[in-house]
Amino acid sequence: MSDQKRKLRSQAWFGTADKNGFMYRSWMKNQGFPAHQFDGKPVIGICNTWSELTPCNAHLRGVADRVKQGIYEAGGLPVEFPVFSNGESNLRPTAMMTRNLASMDVEEAIRGNPVDGVVLLVGCDKTTPALLMGAASCDVPAIVVSGGPMLNGYHKGKPVGSGTLVWRMNEQYNAGEISLDEFMAAEQSMSRSAGSCNTMGTASTMACMAESLGVTLPENAAIPAVDSRRYGLAHLSGMRAVEMVKEDLTLSKLLTREAFENAIRANAAIGGSTNAVIHLKAIAQRIGVDLTLDDWQTLGADVPTIVDLQPSGRFLMEEFYYAGGLPVVLRRLGELGLLHRGALTANGKLIWENVKDAPCHNDEVIRPLGNPLVASGGICILRGNLAPRGAVLKVSAATPELLKHRGRAVVFEDFKDYKARFADPDLDIDETSVMVLKNCGPKGYPGMAEVGNMGLPPKLLKRGITDLVRISDARMSGTAFGTVVLHVAPEAAEFGPLAAVRNGDIIELDARAGRLHLDIPDEELEARLAELRASTVAQPAGGYEGLYRRHVLQADEGCDFDFLVGCRGAAVPPHSH
Structure with missing residues (x-):
């Protein structure tokens, strides 16, 4: 048996010439996999939060197919599996209540199954931290592919942002400025394509945080959901996942203290959501990085907000992507001395290598450092x-x-x-x-x-x-x-x-x-x-709510469960046969 076969987790299932290997391979073959697929190829799990009850993620089945093509092309074996999809738009009382549940689902699915690395398909805001939290607790090679934002909404000929439109028009209605019919007429206008919120809400923020942390390919955060380049990036991410396994590029090598500092500063520069404070803390705790509320003050408070997006500014994620996307923001932070240039990223390059030549195509959307939207916007x-x-x-x-x-x-x-x-x-x-x-x-x-x-x-x-x-x-x-x-x-x-x-x-x-x-x-x-x-x-409370109330930490601690903090690794569980 080759060195690679011994190193791959999946070979503990598929790489033995005995009763156990027979059973694991045989059961998988009922899906039509030929024998050579189990002969030492990296097995890449595609962790999919697709759900029709999570509108932001309802297109991820198609994205998963493109990821599979990339994995096959790079010589890997893709295996797609579902995990709990906690979408904020429908789920009551709030998707935050099940973020930790989803992370447990992800962690145990990765640890208990024959996968060597994972591609994390995310979209609606809580799915990004949930999947990263679960994967971080296993510390396997992992790459994030976001579903991307919706196209701009349009109402009465003007662009409108998802979510932000609701808050503004509801206040206009309560103030007696518009009628109920006018309010309801905007309903279809707000959500005109697949994807997550097209404002700098939490979904777009967390996509930017993932890219800032280095766990995505460059440009992942802003490509619109229905843009063909989203599918191209998914294909390349699948290819890259196979190489990450071969390089043993695990999350702990990406999710460093420097990476989190880059993300905090990027959040200030994009005018990102306050939810990022809780989610980054939770992810950091899983991988073993000490991150505190004070870090947000010392690292991000004086960073200029240079992305002019709703709800803080004027534009939407479509314009952000066409202007150059997050690489431009990271380049400008680097020019200001506010980026750890040596942080490693999922494509195997340093973050500065990825962004140092990123061109800006619209200085109104991504403003120059000398003309910020807010001078100190963290x-x-x-x-x-x-x-x-x-x-x-x-x-x-x-x-x-x-x-x-x-x-x-x-x-x-x-x-x-x-x-x-x-x-x-x-x-x-x-x-x-x-x-x-x-x-x-x-x-x-x-x-x-x-x-x-x-x-x-x-x-x-x-x-x-x-x-x-x-x-x-x-x-x-x-x-x-x-x-x-x-x-x-x-x-x-x-x-x-x-x-x-x-x-x-x-x-x-x-x-x-x-x-x-x-x-x-x-x-x-x-x-x-x-x-x-x-x-x-x-x-008194029973069920998951009871578990939640007993074990959830406070906001400054990331609202994780006390028993989930820490990295438990991906040691292969004992077989049951």
Whole structure:
């Protein structure tokens, strides 16, 4: 038996001339595989999140076929397998609740099956971190292929962004500026092709994060889903997966500390979603890289946002790709000294080799460093007595005048309370108020739903008020906008200080100083929390929800399960025959 056969994991199944090898090969042959396919060829798993219930990923069957062609061409054996597809658009209460479940599915599917490397087919926002988390825990050769964004939507002759259109038109409807019929008429306009959100929402952000981390081929993040070049890239990624196995190019060689620092800075430059903070932390913990909230402040806070995309700016992912895509952003970061040029990537080259000559075709969409959309546009990390373990704010999507603000709290105890009262004409709220939403964190919702960007009360919208400071332990869709403080940790359900906020309390936000402060004495804060602990009755939960509530970590820890943190490797399990 050759050295390669001994090194391949799959040969523990297919490479023995005994009863076990007989059975493994024979069962696979019922699909029509000829005998030579098991003679030491790298077996590449295609981990597919295709699902018609995940609209962003519903075209991945076709993408998988192109990946297979590439694997065959490079001398490998492709084997496609399904994993849990957690799409945010349909899944209730939120796809975040099943991100960890999907990662467990991926991890055990890889470890327990005869695969030497994997191609991870992703799209909707939580599928990207889920598949990377699972593969990282196995530390096998892996390459990501994203499904790509939708084509631009058009409504009344103007381009509109998926998600962002909903938030804006809903506020127009609540303000009485448009009718219900006008609102509903935009429904078809928003989603006119296969693919994920075409704004710089979480799906596009995480595709950019994967490319910044070096786990994709160059240009993967921005090619539209229906562009033929998406299929060409899938083919090349399949070919490359075979070579990665031969080179033993595992994820731990790509997902280094330097790679994560590159991703943090890239997120600032693209105006990326706050969800990336949680997802990158979770991926880093799986591979053994120490990443903290403070890294986002020290590494990304002063990075200019140079991509002019909705929801922070004007354009959409189509224009971003035509302008040159993420390679241009990474090149400009490198020119500013903000890129670790020596980080290794999935194609075997250093990241700087991939991007140093990337041409920009539109300086309006990807702005020069001297003309940024926002001079310091990174994710802002806030701390104080209201968020001892941190909170986040997306500066590029906020109203500059509200980044330093002092106002009176208008408190909603949970999302149900918010829905019941926010539209009440008698709600005691004005443009100086601070909206506070509790019990929407990892354990409180559960699942930390994207409800942090609370819609403004209609009474304010009708007066022309378009933004307020909003604070919660929830998340916000990457397609949304506003001066929204999120991921407050510890969450209210864990008796973090957020739980103690009452109507009329004064809250101070100073984003530049990184401060979030509840203006009451420490003794009063502790007394309120003690009263809450004494009066709260735990709500029992069974099934996966019970598992989730017992084991999910807080937002600053990536919301992974405590028992999933770490890399468990891909040692071949014992056979059962």
